[in-house]
Amino acid sequence: MKSLTIIGAGISGLICGIYAQRSGWRTTILEKAGNPGGVSTSWKRKGYTFEGGIHWLIGAKKGVPLNDIWTETGALRDNNPVFFKDPVYTLIDGSVRLDLRRDLRTLSEFAPEDRIPLALMRFHVWCFTFFHSPVQDISGLKVRHPRRFSLMEFIKMGPAVLLTPLLMSFSAGRYIKRFRNPHIRKLLEAVVDPQINALSFIYTLSSFTSGDSGYPEGGSLRMAQNMADTFTSLGGKILYHTPALEVADEGVRTEGGLMQSDAVVISMDARTAIDKLFKPRLEAPWASRMRRKLRTAQCMFIALGVKADLSGWPRCMQIQLREPMHAGGLEFSALTVNNYSRDAEYAPDGCTVLTCILPGPSYEYWKAARADGSYRQLKQEAVKEFICHVAEVLPINEEQVEVTDMATPLTYERYCDTFEGSYMSEWMPWHLCHNAPIRLHKGLYFTGQRTAFSGGLPVAAETGRRTAQTLCKDFGFEFVSR
Numbered sequence: 411m412k413s414l415t416i417i418g419a420g421i422s423g424l425i426c427g428i429y430a431q432r433s434g435w436r437t438t439i440l441e442k443a444g445n446p447g448g449v450s451t452s453w454k455r456k457g458y459t460f461e462g463g464i465h466w467l468i469g470a471k472k473g474v475p476l477n478d479i480w481t482e483t484g485a486l487r488d489n490n491p492v493f494f495k496d497p498v499y500t501l502i503d504g505s506v507r508l509d510l511r512r513d514l515r516t517l518s519e520f521a522p523e524d525r526i527p528l529a530l531m532r533f534h535v536w537c538f539t540f541f542h543s544p545v546q547d548i549s550g551l552k553v554r555h556p557r558r559f560s561l562m563e564f565i566k567m568g569p570a571v572l573l574t575p576l577l578m579s580f581s582a583g584r585y586i587k588r589f590r591n592p593h594i595r596k597l598l599e600a601v602v603d604p605q606i607n608a609l610s611f612i613y614t615l616s617s618f619t620s621g622d623s624g625y626p627e628g629g630s631l632r633m634a635q636n637m638a639d640t641f642t643s644l645g646g647k648i649l650y651h652t653p654a655l656e657v658a659d660e661g662v663r664t665e666g667g668l669m670q671s672d673a674v675v676i677s678m679d680a681r682t683a684i685d686k687l688f689k690p691r692l693e694a695p696w697a698s699r700m701r702r703k704l705r706t707a708q709c710m711f712i713a714l715g716v717k718a719d720l721s722g723w724p725r726c727m728q729i730q731l732r733e734p735m736h737a738g739g740l741e742f743s744a745l746t747v748n749n750y751s752r753d754a755e756y757a758p759d760g761c762t763v764l765t766c767i768l769p770g771p772s773y774e775y776w777k778a779a780r781a782d783g784s785y786r787q788l789k790q791e792a793v794k795e796f797i798c799h800v801a802e803v804l805p806i807n808e809e810q811v812e813v814t815d816m817a818t819p820l821t822y823e824r825y826c827d828t829f830e831g832s833y834m835s836e837w838m839p840w841h842l843c844h845n846a847p848i849r850l851h852k853g854l855y856f857t858g859q860r861t862a863f864s865g866g867l868p869v870a871a872e873t874g875r876r877t878a879q880t881l882c883k884d885f886g887f888e889f890v891s892r
Contacts, residue, residue: 411436412885415662415671417654417687420448420826421867422858423677424637425874426881428483430675431646433882433890438669439646440662442653442827447634448677449826449833450867455813458715458763459756462817463630465726465748467492468617468868470624475545475557479871482892484640490632492624499746500724501597502803508593509724510600512618521591528589531612537573538616540566543872551883554890574609580839582611600728600746603707603769607839610864628755654678657687657854673853673885675877680846680860681706681829700844700860706832707865708819710738710768712796715813718806720751720762729803737792738772738818745799761812764804766796773819773830780820789816834865848877852884 414430416423419441431437445451450463469476470492480486497509508520514535518528546559577585583604589595602611617623626633638648656663661670676683681704684692727747735742751762779785793814801807819831835845845863846856857877862869875891882889 412672412887413670414438414673414675414881415440415669416675416677417657417662417683418442418448418677418858419446419634419638419648419650420677420858420870421450421634421637422870422874422877423448423675424634424641425479425483425871426675426677426857426878427646428637428641428644429875429878429889429891430881431641431644432892433878433887435673435881435887437641437646438671439641439648440652440654440664440669441648441650442678443825444650445631445634446638446648447630449822449828450630450634450870452629452631455713455715455815457758458713458761458813459629459631459750460713460715460763460765460815461629461748461750461756462711462713462765464625464633464867466498466617466623467626467633468623468866469871470494470626471620471622474622475542476868476871478557478891479545479875484636485633486626487636490626490628490636492626494621494624495725497724497726498618499597499600499726499728501593501600501728501730502724503593503596503730506593508597510597512621514615514619517594521589521594524589524591524594528594531585531615534573534577534612535616535619537569538613539620541570541613541616542567543868545872545875547889548876548879548883551879552886552888553879554888555892573612577609577612578607578839580608582606582608584608585611596730596744597728599744600726606707606837610837627753654687656689657683673855673881675855675857675881677857677874679826679828679832680856680858682827683856684846686827694850696844696847700846703844704829704860705836706771706773706830707769707834707836708771708773708830708832710770710772710792710819711817711821712737712766712768712793713813713815714764714797714800714811715757716762716764716806717760717810717812718762719760720749720764720804720806723749723751723804725749725752727803729800731799732802733799735795735799737768737795738770739775740768740770740772742768745796747800764800773823773832776818776820785820789818792816834859834869835863837864848873849880849884855881 414435414437416439452461499510501508585608684697750756822831
């Protein structure tokens with residue numbers, strides 16, 4: 411057996427480790443934190459569970475190619491059945507409530523003046539209904555259970571392929587501005603960050619309308635633990651609280667010394683790794699481009715544990731504010747609030763968890779706040795302002811809030827070593843994601859968010875599998891998927 415060391419027990423690292431271990435490698439994963447999942451994680455505070463990772467899982471639907479990866483790696487089991495929420499979002503704007511349902515035709519009933527642009531949007535979404543990540547085998551690899559990309563699959567994906575250049579050329583915000591009804595515009599802005607390209611917007615909508623993108627019970631924590639359990643049941647080892655210090659010719663150096671191995675896979679943020687794990691730092695042309703041109707998608711995360719039953723309210727609300735909220739040097743006119751009142755495991759009886767993601771480039775703001783000593787105070791002020799805004803809409807008050815928590819990009823940087831605290835590369839119109847290669851040379855590989863365009867769990871899954879296949883091909887192993 412050959413030995414393999416994987417740096418990082420995030421989703422991509424776990425997937426790579428499971429496939430490698432199953433294919434005959436002797437695999438050890440080094441994880442800086444005390445639990446698996448990386449950025450896709452949740453955590454507990456005084457009886458409340460705050461979901462900081464999954465909000466929907468592409469590939470949750472059986473028959474979708476990505477679903478094979480989730481089932482083969484044990485991510486989806488009997489202990490985390492998938493719930494497909496509908497409506498997906500609900501706009502709350504004063505007295506107006508408007509649902510974004512998986513059947514997009516309901517929007518035309520609300521806004522007949524937008525009948526034509528809504529019909530065009532439904533056509534674009536339909537074109538991507540059959541589009542999926544190309545989960546296939548790399549050439550020249552010996553595979554026990556081969557996957558073949560059929561001609562019929564290619565034909566069905568044809569309309570989406572033809573539309574892709576057009577939708578990449580402008581932003582989601584520009585796409586949404588074509589609608590005359592202001593409530594339609596505000597509702598659709600909840601789907602993705604309006605600054606990124608329209609392709610991401612249409613693809614996300616298509617994942618909902620096709621019956622995919624559900625929420626696994628137990629969220630990020632259970633899903634990641636399922637994968638970790640699969641990996642260790644195959645004989646793999648995870649060393650928690652063991653950060654990698656350096657990638658050496660013979661393996662990986664840790665605080666405990668050099669861990670020798672025949673191959674190394676870097677599953678931590680590649681942008682961080684090229685500066686942190688190599689001495690001297692990596693100066694390959696692709697690494698230099700990544701340093702110059704990478705654009706990071708950042709966010710802040712606020713969570714509340716509330717002593718109130720909000721089960722009569724929507725699961726995900728796009729709340730329009732009368733006055734803007736300020737946090738991290740940014741201004742927000744709306745808040746997308748997730749309501750976990752129907753998830754019994756997330757809060758004590760009669761209580762509720764509320765969470766909100768505030769997207770935008772706030773890393774430098776929080777970095778300066780940490781330097782001048784105002785970091786904690788500014789976080790407390792942001793949480794307090796968030797509570798005030800939410801209390802204007804939901805039947806709660808400050809006295810009912812039992813637990814609060816806020817994560818900034820500095821939080822993700824500290825716990826996950828993500829560059830600028832980002833969770834993925836930002837995919838702007840006609841902007842290329844400057845990625846790391848899967849294979850640096852025989853014996854050294856990358857996997858995860860910085861190795862493919864876009865981001866999220868689909869990229870983590872596909873690149874984890876592809877890295878394991880590349881590794882097996884280089885060393886003459888047969889790839890075993892199940």
